Amino acid sequence: MELPGRLYCVLLGLIALVSRAMPTPVPPLSTVKPTVSPQQGLKYLQKFGYLSTGTSQAGGLQAQGNLNKAIRQFQRFAHINITGELDEATLEMMTKERCGVPDIVGTANSARKRRYAIQGSRWRKHDLTYRISAYTQDLPAFEVESAVEKAFQVWAKHTPLTFTRIYWGRPDLDVKFSVGEHGDGNPFDGAGGELAHAFFPQYGGDAHFDDGETWTVRTPGGTDLFIVAAHEFGHSLGLGHSDVRGSLMAPFYQGYTPAFTLPPDDVEGIQNLYGVADIDRPSPHPRPRPPSNDVDVPDYDARGTVDPTTCSGHLDAITRTKNGSTYAFAGEFFWRLNDIGPDPGYPMRIHDIWGVVGPIDAALFWPSTGKTYLIKGERYWRFTNAVLDEGYPASMERFRGVPTNVDAAFEWGRNGKTYFIKGNQYWRYSKGWGVDDGYPQPLSVWTGLPDRIDAAFQWKNGKTYFFQGGRYWRFDDDNLRVAESDPQYPRSTAEWWLGCPIQHEPDWVGSQDGQAPGTDSTDQPADGAEDQRVNGLTGGSGASRASWRAGLTSLCVLLSLWLSRTIQNTH
Template identity: 40%
Template sequence: MLLIPSKKSFWHQEMFLIGLLIALRESMAAPTPTAEDINRGVDWLTKFGYLPPPNPVTGQLQTQEELSKAIKAMQEFGGLKATGILDEPTLMLMKTPRCSLPDLSHSQALRRRRSAQPLTKWNKRNLSWRVRNFPKESSLGHDTVRALMYYALKVWSDITPLNFHEVAGNNADIQIDFSRADHNDGYPFDGPGGTVAHAFFPGEHHTSGDTHFDDEESWTFRSSDIHGMDLFAVAVHEFGHAIGLTHISDMESIMRPYYQGPVGDPLKYDLPYDDKVRIWQLYGVRESVSPTAKPDISKTEDHPFLPDLPENRSTTQPRKDEPDRCSTHFDAVAQIRGEAFFFKGKYFWRLTRTKHLVSLQPAQIHRFWRGLPLNLDSVDAVYERTTDHKIVFFKGDRYWVFKDNNVEEGYPRPITDFGLPLGGVDAAFSWSLNDKTYFFKDNLFWSYDDKEHRMDEGYPLETILWKGIPVTLDDAMGWSDGATYFFRGKEYWKIVNSNMEAEQGYPQSTAKDWLVCSDMLSDGPGSESTQTGAHSRQGHQDESRSENGYEVCSCTSSAGSLFGTAYNDLLWFLSIIHLFTAALISVL
């Protein structure tokens, strides 16, 4: 319901402004502000909690004494000389870009407190975040914006028990938006300058934790533009609100409401000690963190890349690190939701159930699966669990579990959870024949029971279970035709599950049969492509098939060849016996 102020209300307001103007003219310490300055000053003091809003019903307004007290409270909070009048330094500070949230409630303003602690904090330690929309006209690219959000949150998680992880979807605890003007949250933006951002305190409301930036600001990063607004500095401040901190008057605090310019390199930024103390009072100190320790910047494996210069979103040049699908070997291959995914470096290609390539250009892994490290340079193995259809990513000594595109809380975790040794895996896939998951590393493989969450007895084995495939693999996957496909280098092998042996005519070209590289010729025995590319991991070397010991010799006149074939057949037979023995033990 719209309330129309009465004539009495307007009369009281006019008399109030006249009294304020007289008081200002009586002061000889500063030039007399204009009527416009006075109106803006009163609006500003009301907006940020130093004056209560006028009551249009009763017409009750502040007295001159109350106004003077409000100005003094604002000046003290802002670090100015408390004159009680709208002098030039006060008006200048009021024009400084700042956070939208009030500094004090009315009752706090009357008591002139320096700061006030919020009534709420998060009652959980794992918080999700998501950039729902990005700046529309900024020179900062999407990846740079997301990286800056990551580092701004990391400032707080480095010293508290809080953990932040990026997710996709609409259920993030902290939704990040770049909005303009009135965006229906009670804190409208006002264009360039003025209020630049705000965030909502923790709680049960659907907006709790949400953080909004004014899309009409010129957001910058590592820029020499003195008129720009440093996104990292503002984000650190606003995320302080999102986890429960209010404004404080300390001139050195990141929670000071006024924009103070860039705060330095996000990789090295260290919160002022007073800010640390305030957040520790809410959540405690992160385990193993010294209260006086500087941020540890030596471990950067999980940290997203930040460019030296802002990305230019209008530039659409292809990325230099995009691999060529027709000439590369793949880091990982997986069947996910019935579709095939080929991973290389930071990218992947996707094939539909009918083996139709969705796009000739690869997509970026971290944009599809939100929650993986932004600087992830590759993955080692990927598979979909048959038990719950969740997707598992492996990289080095760690793994992540995803439900659809969203990472589960608590990840990454060490691969020792599976009973695997440290050092990573080369390949992983779930075999539909027995619902077991097989892990491969060098010339070893393990059998894991996802239902029982334990490794089968007797593993690892040194001999491959499936006959006729390489001893070392890049990856493997089952497919909708009922076969299992094993990949190494630029080639693949097909095994029909009931046969346990590679089909005749394999290996074949992965690029030609899977990645729509129809102009490529089949790899001949004497061509360079028969040198099966080694898996792109440290310690692997590029070796020929004969050197790796998995080339099948067609000659039978040599006694040595006969012995080698018989020996391999014996090892294969023993592997089959071991598999069924392990299965029998697990049943008993």
Template identity: 40%
Template sequence: MKYLIIFVLLCLPVCLAYPLDKTMKKDSNLNFAQKYLENYYNFGIEMKNFVRRNDGSPVVNQIQEMQRFLGLKVTGKLDSATLEVMHKPRCGVPDVGHFTTFPGSPKWRKTHLTYRIVNYTMDMSKYATDSAIVRALKLWEEVTPLTFSRIYEGEADIMISFAVRDHKDFYPFDGPGFSLAHAYPPGPGINGDIHFDDDEQWTEDYLGTNLYLVAAHEVGHSLGLFHSNNPDALMYSLYKEPTDLTHFHLSQDDVNSIQSLYGPPPSFSDITMVPTEPIPPKSKKPDMCDPELSFDAVSTLRGETLFFKDRYFWRKIRLDQKPQIVLISAFWPSLPSELDAAYEVNSKDTVFVFKGNQFWATKGSKMEAGYPRSIHTLGFPPTVKKIDAAFSDKENSKTYFFVGKKYWRFDENSQSMDKGFPRLITENFPGVVPKIDAVFQEFGFFYFFSGSSQFEFDPNAKMVTQKLKTNSWLGC
């Protein structure tokens, strides 16, 4: 049996035409409540007369069930607070059941999933759309062993598309202002897929319907989650207007639910082991709030961000979490200190680390065999002795290497340098000051570090959007 997940914007014109006060017609209230209970609380046809007569416990019980699930005062009556919540935007799947996963707990039987964006909405740029989807996936990737990589043709585990009205899955959309999107739980074929109603006004900010938040909710369904009755959870039934998109993260309820299916990310278990490694007494730890702090390298790792300095690195798992400082040798015993560059290739679940004319490959805390290798095996000319900084663009499978005032671009698919390089950094990254110490990609921006300064660069607008202190990521 397939379970379809639909975000529904419930009858906004009705809300406007019939304000929630004494002037609202009683029949309108009853008709609306009856339809609501039918859609979301398994209210059978045989119970409809109880609503009209208002003399039966079955409807009282179901109103109480709804109030209980949505966190309302349990009265069993269609009071104004209950009617107001009934008119709010919400997911169209029923709320009955009180479980956080689908019946039978379907889940993916693998930890690496592919996704494909089949087409685009005209409301947003392709880059903004791609970024919203990547950020939605990353929310779940950060707290599970799951990883996601994009493919550009063929059948992916999660097929993502925009459509209007009838789009041949037997669940047609209904125009602007109603059903926002729907998704299917894990499985073959159409299962796992996500469809967005292109009659909506999709946006990357606070106007219209925020694609990132809707996509994040739908990804939860694609991974096997049902609804939560916790109003703070992303998987709560009702769609909530975004408040702080930059620092948005999953609630503990969402984390507990998804980890009940897949467990925590492997790197989390590494954290408990790291403190057992003593730090040598002669090793001076860098001060993360030193106003002159600079980084040797920055890389992501399975949803974390690593900031390297001398013999150490700080691990940042979430934006709101205090970073941990760790010895490089405690995490990767065979790696050198004072690194030159590091970057993650998500599709390979691999972090590449550079020092001098050599580089290493790691998966989690494990070193890959066959390394270190010479940087010249990547296609660099003999004149290049070391790499200053590097990052891999998750959107186009290109890795950028920065050396002095120039940069090279490497194709991860063909495993070769792109033609026409090197180029001047100022040519394609105006406003970014060479020499670059470190760089990484986050939230659709490139963050370049040079000494105690960092530059937030918007690749879509091709401009620096703000200049910050290097250690702002560490909460300083």
């Protein structure tokens, strides 16, 4: 039931007066420590990269050995007693506030060459822009802006990097506060636990902060925004987590730190990526670093060890599965991808694992059902993770109105609709219904894409990617065109997705507006296509009503505080 505006204010005023008259209860002290169960501990190890998905269900001595090794790696990162067991100290450590980015990215059995961790991608320019697109209500806007700027300067001080805030348009780095599911496939968990996460440069560099926390500045209470932001921006610039005690890039929250200075481990890591600032240049004989004996921690900089058959960059299909894995398909082979390239042991033959003879035409993942589809010719196979569902393969006729021999398929995050591409046309499909009226449409509606597509999918960050002939494009769902970024799109699939070494600077890096060479930048959607592309989105009335209520609430709170203080002054 909607309350009239006046009654709404009166009720808030009465609540304020009553709360002033009643004593504030003192919360009881508790000695109970938060813990996690062993099963939750296994999920924790999987989530943060120590253990591959499915290990906990596997049997045998090898699986147990992998589990013990994963636990030891976590214990080393956490600087607790290394037992290889999920003991009380280990489970308790898993309750600590931390960053949501995985600790282990890539090969889990190679020796790391440095204590600082380089994820594998970096920005190719030094002048970066950022925008704060959503604020927390815990702090005044100017405090948020000041803390964010100060956090960027932590990294700028030791490198040639500059960070400029913009107020509209697409920045290099988007900073926002959100709660729960917020569109990138990594929902926040509320107070405690994961405080924030960020994407590495190859995935856009955006940084998201859990607004379920109580954000503070310059005080030991709450969660210090500056120190968390400085850590997340390290990820945005290409640094992974460090296992050095006291490092800013260590995964666990360190709390408010007066007079913070960037530790040497982090300085060396960021300068390895971007070089040093003029005032930071060392003497000709820098101090040598002692070798590391941590042979179980992965090498984040081992991009030159990729199987050469991987590096053609051409993909027939790419998709996700219910357990969060990403799979890329080319010819008779497929790869499982992590954030910097293929997992160890890949490529494998498609038929050996999926039961389908390669090559395939397309792949599709529906997040709402957790089902993954491989499509070839007139048939498709449906999977839960990589396990074939009973009753498949089935005829493509079940996708009413969709042609056979499609080139690509994906669900678009903007409207939840499914799109099939064949040649220079695309079909929009509604689940349980069929192809929508008015389709097919020309592919040129998707401004900036080439006239043919080999593969497409929505990744875990909620963004849509298109692949063609060894190159890929990221689509800007807000502006309905290929995203603007530096380096521009298209980019090399082999380098950015398959972890292949950089052989040379591609010719297409300098193309304008992120388009493929020869693509007409004046292409516009067909008549009525704009309405079709946003069909299914929520209208503006709900947002307007929420904004009105938020403003009214703020006004009423101020009125309540004034009434309360007036009554207090009369006593």
